[in-house]
Amino acid sequence: MLFSVSLVVWYRLSMRRTIRRLTQMVDCAIEGNFKESKYDESAISALETKLSRYIGQFQTRERNLATEKNRLKSLVSDISHQTKTPLSNILLYSQLLKEQPHLSNDCAEMVDQIALQSEKLQFLIHALVKTSRLEAGIISVSPKKESIADLLVSVCEDVKQQVEAKKIQIQLSCDCLEAVFDRKWTTEAIHNIVDNAIKYTPIGGSISVSAVSYELFCRIDINDTGIGIAEYESNEIFQRFYRSSAVGAYEGVGIGLYLAREMIMAQGGYIKVNSTLHQGSAFSVFLPSTK
Incomplete structure (x- = not known):
């Protein structure tokens, strides 16, 4: 009888310790300061070990995601910067061409098409840049x-x-x-x-x-x-x-x-x-x- 009671008390205390350790692990993961430790399978449950591995893998993915986000931010900025000047020059030169005297009707029509398609491309690039920034969380709103x-x-x-x-x-x-x-x-x-x-x-x-x-x-x-x-x-x-x-x-x-x-x-x-x-x-x- 005494042995059974002791066994139950030991089991409950062991469960409490395990739950407390699991809670601490989850809290550390939420706060972003979780550090993986070495566990002895004979002293800790397999569930605790698996949870530790999962949290470690999750934090690794989070770090990789942050790195990719920074790379995307840099890429988006480069695209926006590198395409702005060439497109502006195309639009400027097409306007200058249109103002040239004695321009044939065919040439004038082609110049108009160059300007129109350049404006479409400029709009599309701006839209893609905004889309990338939104999806990457780079654009912040201040409601x-x-x-x-x-x-x-x-x-x-x-x-x-x-x-x-x-x-x-x-x-x-x-x-x-x-x-x-x-x-x-x-x-x-x-x-x-x-x-x-x-x-x-x-x-x-x-x-x-x-x-x-x-x-x-x-x-x-x-x-x-x-x-x-x-x-x-x-x-x-x-x-x-x-x-x-x-x-x-x-x-x-x-x-x-x-x-x-x-x-x-x-x-x-x-x-x-x-x-x-x-x-x-x-x-x-x-x-x-x-x-």
Whole structure:
């Protein structure tokens, strides 16, 4: 009887010591100062040894990931720097060529194409750089309390020439609302969505931009009367470089909505879309109301 009681007490004490050691190992791993030790299989459980090995391997992967992130950061910076000057020179020389007198119509058309394709390449490189920085976590956002009305007015002003060129009516409806967001990146995200709405809305169509505030978040709605999105593509359109077969005749590389979603998600928000094919689309951007 006494032996049985002693055995139970010893077992419980042994289990407590093992659990305490495991807890200490996990705490050290969370704090980032875990150091692998030598264990005696006869004195410590196999589970503890396996956990130690797993934590060690995980920390090695974390260090490798940090190294690769720094390499990617350097590569992205190099690409951005090395391509800026050549592209700027191509655009400059194409403009100078266009201003030359007695330029034949064929040559003028080719110069226009050089300038157009250079601008597309410049846009694509900028988009790829932003994408790489977002995915690597290099771009940091600084959300703070900002005016939603000021944000939307700024976006609508930026696209004024585009809507006038296509004779599209754009309506803005927003009270004095506030939310927590990074002004720079949120402006770009909303601009990408509005730009898509303009692109896929036919001449004479309409776009409405509005916002409504709730207790925990603020919702920005961008509605258009464009070509719409098939139901099976509602998630696909946010994928990087996705281009629907229905928009082959339109300019674009399929990066705008992807960037918009990544920028909004980086701030704790999200984007939803509801659309009916050939009738239009409604994009909703949700931003936190408080930090």
